[in-house]
Amino acid sequence: MACRKGQMKVFLFILHFLFLQEVTGCSVIRKNPDLGNCNCNSNIKLFTQEDIRNNAGGKYLGDHRAWSPIVEAQDDCSVTVTCKPVPGVSSFFTVLFRGYGPPIYINRVVANETTFVERPQPRSINTFECKWYSGAYEWFYFDEHVRHAAFACVADSNSCACPQIAYKALDVLIENLIPSASDQCGFLRASCPNKDEVPYLRSPHTLPIQSGNGRHVWVSDWRRFEDLLCVKNGTTFDWYFGNLKLEGQITVECDSNRAIFQADAAAPCGVFKDIEHIDDLYQNKIGYFADAEFGINYWIPSDEFEMKCDDGYRPVVFSPNNDPIESPSLIRCA
Ligand SMILES: *[C@@H]1O[C@H](CO)[C@@H](O)[C@H](O)[C@H]1NC(C)=O
Ligand SMILES: *[C@@H]1O[C@H](CO)[C@@H](O)[C@H](O)[C@H]1NC(C)=O
Numbered sequence: 001m002a003c004r005k006g007q008m009k010v011f012l013f014i015l016h017f018l019f020l021q022e023v024t025g026c027s028v029i030r031k032n033p034d035l036g037n038c039n040c041n042s043n044i045k046l047f048t049q050e051d052i053r054n055n056a057g058g059k060y061l062g063d064h065r066a067w068s069p070i071v072e073a074q075d076d077c078s079v080t081v082t083c084k085p086v087p088g089v090s091s092f093f094t095v096l097f098r099g100y101g102p103p104i105y106i107n108r109v110v111a112n113e114t115t116f117v118e119r120p121q122p123r124s125i126n127t128f129e130c131k132w133y134s135g136a137y138e139w140f141y142f143d144e145h146v147r148h149a150a151f152a153c154v155a156d157s158n159s160c161a162c163p164q165i166a167y168k169a170l171d172v173l174i175e176n177l178i179p180s181a182s183d184q185c186g187f188l189r190a191s192c193p194n195k196d197e198v199p200y201l202r203s204p205h206t207l208p209i210q211s212g213n214g215r216h217v218w219v220s221d222w223r224r225f226e227d228l229l230c231v232k233n234g235t236t237f238d239w240y241f242g243n244l245k246l247e248g249q250i251t252v253e254c255d256s257n258r259a260i261f262q263a264d265a266a267a268p269c270g271v272f273k274d275i276e277h278i279d280d281l282y283q284n285k286i287g288y289f290a291d292a293e294f295g296i297n298y299w300i301p302s303d304e305f306e307m308k309c310d311d312g313y314r315p316v317v318f319s320p321n322n323d324p325i326e327s328p329s330l331i332r333c334a
Helices: 049-053 257-261 287-291
Strands: 002-005 044-046 070-073 079-082 092-097 104-110 128-133 136-141 144-146 149-155 173-176 188-191 198-202 228-233 236-241 244-246 251-255 313-319 322-326
Touching (some): 049 149, 251 257, 287 322
Parallel strands (some): 044 149
Antiparallel strands (some): 002 313, 070 079, 092 104, 092 149, 128 136, 136 144, 198 251, 228 236, 236 244, 313 322
16 A cells, blocks of 8 residues: 555546346246346446456456356446356356456355355345446445446356465465365365465566455455356366466465554555555556655554544555556445
8 A cells, every 4th residue: 555646637438328138938038137226227237248258347257157157226326247157067156347448246156155245146246336426326336436347247267277275284274164065175274383474376477466355354364265166268268267367386384464554453454555656566567656656544444444634645555466547436345
C-alpha cells in the first residue's frame, strides 16, 4: 500500500445489454438470468467458453469447459447464482467476469460439495449491489463499479495434471480437504508444528503467499489454500492463485511473518507490506504510478482498517495479482 499524489481520472463506459433466452417446446418459459424488476436487470450476461476466450482478464480460463449458471434476483436486486454439475464434471467454480479486470471467484464446488461458504447453493452475493451511478443503474462489487458483469460456471477438473506440490513432511502438516475428490490434487490445508509460524505457498517467481483460515476462522491454525486452481492452456498446466500464475515448482513451507515481511500479522489474513519507494512495487503492476511521489502510510493493522495519508496524497493498494486499487474505503480481512 502506498500514498500517491495526483489527479484521479475516471473513464466511464456505460453500455447496456438486453438478454432474452429463447425457449422452444411447450414447457413454461423461464428467463435466465431472471432479475425481476431489479433496476440493473438488463446488464448481466451469461458467458460461454467462447466469451471467456474473448475476455481480457479471464481468457486464461479459455481452455476450461464452461456452462451457464442460473442467475436470479429479487426486485431489490439481491442476486443468487447456482452452478449445477454437468455430466463428467463435479468440481467447478462460479465466476464473475468483468469488462475490465480479472475474474472474481464467487463459489467453489469440489465433488459436488460447496466449499467457500457453509451453505449449499444457490450462492447469494450480498456485496454485489445495484446503485445509481453517473446517470444510470450499475452493478458494484464490494463498492467497486463492475462494467459488463457476466457469470459462468467453469470446470475445475485438471488439478492432478499440474505439477505436484512439494513439502517436507516433518516441517509442515498438510491435509487433503476432501480426500474422496479424485479430480483434486491441490485442495489442501496446511498448518505449522511451530505455532509462531504460518504455512506459506512458495513459487520461484512470486512473493511467498499466505492464505486465510477459510470458514473455520475461530477454531483453527489450519490455512486453506482454496484459491489454488490448476489451469489448462493447450497441453500445459499451471497453478494459479487468485488470478496470479505460479510457474515452476510450488512448495508449502513454514515461516514467521517477521522473517518474510519484517512485521507481525495482526489478523489471520496476514501482513501488509509498507511501500515507500518505487522499488518496493510489484514491477508488473506499476501502471501509471511509475512517476508517482510516495508519502507516509498511516494505518493500524487489524481485521478491518482505514488507511490515511498526508494532505495531497491518496491511499493506493498494490498487489501482484491485481491492478492498483485507488482510494479504498476500508480494508477488511474476509
Ligand atoms: C498459453 O499458451 C500459449 C502458447 O504456448 C501462450 O502463447 C500463452 O501466453 C499462454 N497463455 C497464458 C495465459 O499463459
Ligand atoms: C455429482 O453429482 C452428479 C449429478 O448429481 C453425479 O452424477 C456425480 O456422480 C456426483 N459426483 C460425485 C463425485 O459425487
